[in-house]
Amino acid sequence: MEQKVNPVHEVKVQYNNTLLNYAIDHSDQLTEIQKELIQFTKANVERHVMLTQAEQCSFFKFLIQILNAKKTIDVGVFTGLSSLTAALAMSDEGRVVACDVSTDYTQHALKFWAKAGVEHKINLKIQPASKTLQELIDQGEENTYDFIFIDADKTGYDTYYELSLKLIRKGGIIAIDNVLQHGRIVDPTANDENVVAIRNLNEKILADKRVSKTLLPIADGITLVTKL
Numbered sequence: 144m145e146q147k148v149n150p151v152h153e154v155k156v157q158y159n160n161t162l163l164n165y166a167i168d169h170s171d172q173l174t175e176i177q178k179e180l181i182q183f184t185k186a187n188v189e190r191h192v193m194l195t196q197a198e199q200c201s202f203f204k205f206l207i208q209i210l211n212a213k214k215t216i217d218v219g220v221f222t223g224l225s226s227l228t229a230a231l232a233m234s235d236e237g238r239v240v241a242c243d244v245s246t247d248y249t250q251h252a253l254k255f256w257a258k259a260g261v262e263h264k265i266n267l268k269i270q271p272a273s274k275t276l277q278e279l280i281d282q283g284e285e286n287t288y289d290f291i292f293i294d295a296d297k298t299g300y301d302t303y304y305e306l307s308l309k310l311i312r313k314g315g316i317i318a319i320d321n322v323l324q325h326g327r328i329v330d331p332t333a334n335d336e337n338v339v340a341i342r343n344l345n346e347k348i349l350a351d352k353r354v355s356k357t358l359l360p361i362a363d364g365i366t367l368v369t370k371l
């Protein structure tokens with residue numbers, strides 16, 4: 144794949160851990176339970192690199208609040224941080240449909256949600272996310288969701304994107320994680336199935352007239368789309 148480099152766009156700030164920590168310290172702080180969940184996951188769960196990052200949590204909280212969201216979907220729960228973040232950001236009527244296939248990971252999520260007192264806001268569905276999203280459509284919930292976060296198996300993203308586009312309301316936001324694939328997205332020699340799946344989706348979204356989109360180079364890259 145030939146890479147185009149546009150000379151108009153250049154890096155003005157070199158990010159490093161000090162700057163990242165400064166940004167996190169000057170944003171709304173994580174709650175004690177969110178911090179505890181992160182510490183627990185890092186200490187006890189082998190694939191803890193899958194955790195949503197702190198700067199994403201504060202960003203999603205902000206989005207969910209400005210959307211005045213009541214209905215959200217979390218595609219990819221792991222130990223529960225992104226679902227917890229959504230539940231905490233919403234008023235008491237707010238609901239999260241939390242999709243995962245793993246009871247190993249989500250057993251921890253359930254404990255932290257209970258500890259935070261938000262378990263009644265989160266409906267955990269243990270089955271492939273595509274099945275859960277299709278069931279919501281079949282139950283007549285098209286065009287009713289305010290915020291959807293896609294962060295599960297990368298080869299499923301295209302399916303999750305299409306189903307989410309049906310479920311999201313006009314003006315709602317779909318956030319798609321890992322769209323830079325740790326930099327491999329622009330490496331022409333990187334062609335594993337995850338990179339190829341995300342590269343294809345990024346091109347598809349770019350050309351997609353149904354949405355307005357912005358790809359933010361924070362964390363591992365997050366694309367936000369809103370349905371027009």
Ligand SMILES: C[S@@+](CC[C@H](N)C(=O)[O-])C[C@H]1O[C@@H](n2cnc3c(N)ncnc32)[C@H](O)[C@@H]1O
Binds near residue numbers: 296
């Ligand atoms: C990157 S982790 C999610 C991280 C999470 N958002 C957080 O806040 O820490 C990806 C999750 O997707 C789940 N997953 C993988 N395949 C799936 C599928 N087909 N349907 C639903 N979840 C799936 C995995 O079990 C894993 O927990």
